[in-house]
Amino acid sequence: MNAVNPLMSFVHRRRRGAELFLLVLSLFVGVGAYAAVGLGVEGTIPADIVGYGGWLTVLCVICHIVVRIFAPYADPVLLPIVAALNGIGLAIIHRIDLANLANNEDANTYARDQLLWMTLGVILFIAVLVIIRDHRRLQAFTYISGFAAVFLLILPLLPFLGTTINGARIWINIGPFSFQPGEVAKVCLVIFFAGYLVLHRDALALAGRRFAGIDFPRGRDLGPILAMWLVSLGVLVFQRDLGSSLLFFGLFLVMLYVATERPGWLVVGSALFIAGSYVGFLLFSHVQSRVDSWIAPFPSDAGSYQIVQGMFGMAWGGLVGRGLGLGDPTLIPFSYSDFIVAAIGEELGLTGVMAIIVLYGLIVERGLRTALVCRDAFGKLVATGLAVVFALQVFVVIGGVTKLIPLTGLTTPFMSYGGSSLVANWAIIALLLRISDHARRPLPEMPGSNDDDDATQVVMLR
Amino acid sequence: MNKPIRTMSIACMALFIALLVNATYLQYLQADELNSRNDNKRVRDAEFSRERGAILVHDISVAESVPVDDEFEYQRVYRSPLKYAHLTGYYSYTYGRNAVELTQNDILSGSDPRLFVNRVVDLFGNSQPEGGDVSLTIDPKAQSAAYDGLRDLGDNVEGSVVALDPSTGAILAMVSSPTYDPNKLSSHKLNAIQEAWERQQGDPARPMLNRGIQEVYPPGSTFKLVTAAAALSSGQYNPGSTVPGGTRLDLPQTDTDLVNDSGGDCGGDKISLTEALAVSCNVSFGYLGMELGADTLREQAEKFGFGERYFEDLNGQVASRFPEAPDEPQTALSAIGQFDVASTPLQMAMVTAGIANGGSVMKPYLVDEVRSPDLDVLDKASPEAFREAVSSSVASDLTQMMIEVVERGTATTAQIPGMKVAGKTGTAQSSPDRPPYAWFVSFAPADDPQVAVAVLVEDAGVARDAISGSGLAAPIAKRVMEAVMSR
Numbered sequence: 001m002n003a004v005n006p007l008m009s010f011v012h013r014r015r016r017g018a019e020l021f022l023l024v025l026s027l028f029v030g031v032g033a034y035a036a037v038g039l040g041v042e043g044t045i046p047a048d049i050v051g052y053g054g055w056l057t058v059l060c061v062i063c064h065i066v067v068r069i070f071a072p073y074a075d076p077v078l079l080p081i082v083a084a085l086n087g088i089g090l091a092i093i094h095r096i097d098l099a100n101l102a103n104n105e106d107a108n109t110y111a112r113d114q115l116l117w118m119t120l121g122v123i124l125f126i127a128v129l130v131i132i133r134d135h136r137r138l139q140a141f142t143y144i145s146g147f148a149a150v151f152l153l154i155l156p157l158l159p160f161l162g163t164t165i166n167g168a169r170i171w172i173n174i175g176p177f178s179f180q181p182g183e184v185a186k187v188c189l190v191i192f193f194a195g196y197l198v199l200h201r202d203a204l205a206l207a208g209r210r211f212a213g214i215d216f217p218r219g220r221d222l223g224p225i226l227a228m229w230l231v232s233l234g235v236l237v238f239q240r241d242l243g244s245s246l247l248f249f250g251l252f253l254v255m256l257y258v259a260t261e262r263p264g265w266l267v268v269g270s271a272l273f274i275a276g277s278y279v280g281f282l283l284f285s286h287v288q289s290r291v292d293s294w295i296a297p298f299p300s301d302a303g304s305y306q307i308v309q310g311m312f313g314m315a316w317g318g319l320v321g322r323g324l325g326l327g328d329p330t331l332i333p334f335s336y337s338d339f340i341v342a343a344i345g346e347e348l349g350l351t352g353v354m355a356i357i358v359l360y361g362l363i364v365e366r367g368l369r370t371a372l373v374c375r376d377a378f379g380k381l382v383a384t385g386l387a388v389v390f391a392l393q394v395f396v397v398i399g400g401v402t403k404l405i406p407l408t409g410l411t412t413p414f415m416s417y418g419g420s421s422l423v424a425n426w427a428i429i430a431l432l433l434r435i436s437d438h439a440r441r442p443l444p445e446m447p448g449s450n451d452d453d454d455a456t457q458v459v460m461l462r
Numbered sequence: 463m464n465k466p467i468r469t470m471s472i473a474c475m476a477l478f479i480a481l482l483v484n485a486t487y488l489q490y491l492q493a494d495e496l497n498s499r500n501d502n503k504r505v506r507d508a509e510f511s512r513e514r515g516a517i518l519v520h521d522i523s524v525a526e527s528v529p530v531d532d533e534f535e536y537q538r539v540y541r542s543p544l545k546y547a548h549l550t551g552y553y554s555y556t557y558g559r560n561a562v563e564l565t566q567n568d569i570l571s572g573s574d575p576r577l578f579v580n581r582v583v584d585l586f587g588n589s590q591p592e593g594g595d596v597s598l599t600i601d602p603k604a605q606s607a608a609y610d611g612l613r614d615l616g617d618n619v620e621g622s623v624v625a626l627d628p629s630t631g632a633i634l635a636m637v638s639s640p641t642y643d644p645n646k647l648s649s650h651k652l653n654a655i656q657e658a659w660e661r662q663q664g665d666p667a668r669p670m671l672n673r674g675i676q677e678v679y680p681p682g683s684t685f686k687l688v689t690a691a692a693a694l695s696s697g698q699y700n701p702g703s704t705v706p707g708g709t710r711l712d713l714p715q716t717d718t719d720l721v722n723d724s725g726g727d728c729g730g731d732k733i734s735l736t737e738a739l740a741v742s743c744n745v746s747f748g749y750l751g752m753e754l755g756a757d758t759l760r761e762q763a764e765k766f767g768f769g770e771r772y773f774e775d776l777n778g779q780v781a782s783r784f785p786e787a788p789d790e791p792q793t794a795l796s797a798i799g800q801f802d803v804a805s806t807p808l809q810m811a812m813v814t815a816g817i818a819n820g821g822s823v824m825k826p827y828l829v830d831e832v833r834s835p836d837l838d839v840l841d842k843a844s845p846e847a848f849r850e851a852v853s854s855s856v857a858s859d860l861t862q863m864m865i866e867v868v869e870r871g872t873a874t875t876a877q878i879p880g881m882k883v884a885g886k887t888g889t890a891q892s893s894p895d896r897p898p899y900a901w902f903v904s905f906a907p908a909d910d911p912q913v914a915v916a917v918l919v920e921d922a923g924v925a926r927d928a929i930s931g932s933g934l935a936a937p938i939a940k941r942v943m944e945a946v947m948s949r
Contacts, residue, residue: 254470257466257469257470258463258466258467258470259463261463261465261466263466263469298499299501300501308501311488311492311496312496312497312499312502312503312504312505313504314485314488314489314493315488315489315492315493315494315495315496315497316493316496316497316502316504316505317489318489318490318493319489319490327504328503328504328507331503331504345485345488345489349489350485350486350489350490353485353489354482354485354486357478357481357482357485358478358482360478361474361475361478364474364478365471365474368467368470368471368474371467372464372467372468377463380463380467381463384467384470387474388470388474391474391477391478392477394477394478394481395477395478395480395481398481398485399477399480399481399484402481402484402485402488403484403488404480404481404484
């Protein structure tokens with residue numbers, strides 16, 4: 001790691017005012033979208049706009065105050081972006097609720113639950129910022145995190161807990177709630193990988209045998225992490241959760257590369273990925289059907305119905321969209337969860353989709369920026385891991401919906417209906433804020449640190 | 463560690479750029495293609511809930527969209543559904559569109575480029591785009607006469623009437639029977655639509671078939687007009703030329719002879735060409751066919767439009783045909799409209815109209831005007847010459863011969879007091895187990911033709927010996943001609 005030269009490091013400003021300003025803009029977007037849905041569907045601004053808007057405002061303001069107190073130097077852009085995404089997501093889910101209610105008075109509604117989950121997410125966000133005052137403490141929980149991740153991933157396979165929904169066994173039922181432990185496992189795995197790699201990265205990078213032009217590390221260095229990774233990947237394959245398998249594989253590869261600074265890992269990893277994908281394609285019929293619907297979605301059949309409807313919706317939206325409440329997003333199966341981007345494409349058009357993609361891009365950019373300015377290796381790795389996992393997730397889900405890559409089920413962060421995903425992503429943002437607060441905080445004044453002053457240099461004379 | 467993090471930043475940026483580019487492709491470049499797919503329910507729904515233009519006949523709407531209080535907001539309603547079914551077609555949520563609803567869909571739905579300015583105005587005015595109107599060339603009196611004429615033979619009569627304005631090619635009447643109710647296919651009750659559709663499809667009489675253009679029948683003796691045209695055009699014959707008559711023609715290479723209808727005599731062993739047409743002498747025309755040869759007959763038929771599809775305003779036109787390579791006896795049979803000669807009623811109407819129009823066949827059309835929702839005329843059909851079938855002198859010879867047919871020949875039933883009518887009957891055998899086809903083609907007034915008609919009665923459910931062109935078909939043609947002349 002590069003030693004930070006105090007001369008070169010400038011002091012970051014806190015920028016909390018900027019955050020507040022952006023947050024107000026985000027609230028305008030979120031509450032405005034909610035009002036627009038009411039106008040589009042029912043012709044009037046919904047009656048509960050005050051309650052809803054107030055609730056959203058309170059959540060955002062609380063977040064802001066907590067950040068102000070507990071992470072004053074944290075990145076000012078992350079929280080407003082998340083608030084905007086969450087607000088738009090809520091408005092779209094509410095819009096789909098209204099359409100479902102119009103068809104069937106007893107239809108399930110999701111917006112209220114989603115707002116509750118968001119509240120829970122904000123509580124967790126606060127808890128993370130308040131409890132974890134220094135992210136380096138997390139390094140102590142490296143192996144606990146690792147085991148927790150595996151445990152969480154195995155949970156849905158347990159016969160009395162797990163349920164299979166839409167072909168993937170990735171949910172558990174606790175009382176009336178269903179929960180996707182994989183979302184939380186994602187965070188745990190990042191911490192585990194980061195903690196392990198910080199300790200072993202030199203050994204991984206330097207000690208080892210050279211074979212076929214590539215330096216392979218020793219088994220004892222690579223063993224534990226490889227085992228943990230294989231277990232999680234195996235579990236996911238067993239659960240038929242393609243999206244998460246892809247995500248964890250990519251995460252592992254990138255963190256290994258960043259820790260060891262050896263691009264060879266990317267080459268080896270990509271080769272493994274291609275081979276693994278091909279084997280998966282040959283072995284599993286559900287992988288084949290996904291690829292088939294990707295290559296030839298028309299004529300739309302049972303396999304490609306969803307993706308074709310999503311494409312129709314987005315094409316129907318065109319450049320500027322039909323307007324909130326004026327499209328037909330209920331024609332797309334799961335437009336409130338995995339396919340929420342298609343619903344946005346239909347009602348807000350290419351403009352809206354691009355705005356959403358750019359917002360996600362900004363989150364990743366702020367995450368990676370945090371990793372760059374972070375002073376400790378563990379923080380760098382955690383921030384990189386969280387940002388990359390976020391980027392991959394957005395790419396896999398939006399790319400799948402827009403038929404850039406074969407469709408694999410993953411949630412759209414902060415927008416899809418789904419409590420586990422929302423809560424986990426709020427925690428990810430809290431962790432990023434914590435690391436960035438640490439990274440941007442001015443170095444504490446230490447005796448002898450201003451050693452550029454020759455006049456005060458202490459010289460030992462004996 | 464910063465170098466790999468920077469590398470990852472660029473990689474992530476590449477991922478997001480790929481997403482942006484792909485979204486642009488999907489929502490901008492590929493959007494038109496996706497929006498035009500038939501299985502795209504959104505586009506169909508939107509089109510359904512739009513005010514669709516009307517189909518007009520002399521400014522009276524035969525198909526229009528009326529506001530209703532359901533999810534589609536507008537319901538397509540067909541006034542006089544049975545009479546106009548094969549012209550308007552249907553506009554069905556489940557089964558798509560047909561006829562003018564299909565061929566003029568762009569105008570009716572409002573997506574035609576000619577309505578672009580309206581669409582832009584709608585966009586800024588935030589109002590739903592409206593469709594334009596389509597006005598047909600149909601003469602409502604002629605259409606009614608044709609429809610009633612056919613239906614008077616019985617509700618289950620199978621047949622068709624096509625009437626043209628010979629000088630323009632405008633279709634004045636086009637009726638096909640049995641017919642169907644397009645309202646039943648265009649309702650918003652999806653179960654009812656399906657039921658109606660399956661009933662129509664299962665009906666052996668095929669009520670949804672437009673017999674005027676979508677099916678070919680042996681034209682029988684009406685095809686003798688084509689043979690006569692070929693004979694006159696060859697220069698070897700004139701109306702007074704003598705041709706063999708009598709009771710039978712020996713067909714070479716076979717044991718059978720060609721006989722006249724009901725085995726009669728043509729009025730002498732040598733008769734004039736005019737006489738041969740007046741009594742519809744099979745012997746004479748079979749002889750002419752063999753003398754002229756199949757190629758000459760085919761060329762003449764093609765000049766009238768056989769072997770081609772030229773009618774664009776309705777979908778599904780079938781080309782009429784003259785056999786590829788008939789041998790001599792087959793040529794003789796073809797010359798009298800038997801063997802493998804087959805024609806749509808529209809095609810026989812065009813043969814008649816071509817003769818009426820001095821030999822020049824006009825391209826038939828059904829759509830007269832298309833109008834914007836504000837009733838501005840966007841496009842008006844201009845008559846187009848299709849082909850020069852015969853010279854004007856041959857045409858006038860043929861006209862004279864056809865007048866004889868009506869005045870003293872086989873078609874006296876088509877006479878209109880105070881007016882010269884030119885016509886030709888036909889009774890075509892197809893197979894022994896089904897009744898013959900009764901045909902009649904005519905135009906009037908013969909000296910200044912205003913209307914040319916072709917009538918086909920495929921099956922009227924009457925006794926076999928009661929079927930004849932003059933008995934069944936000519937009175938209908940007469941009604942249609944009278945209707946046109948009375949305007």
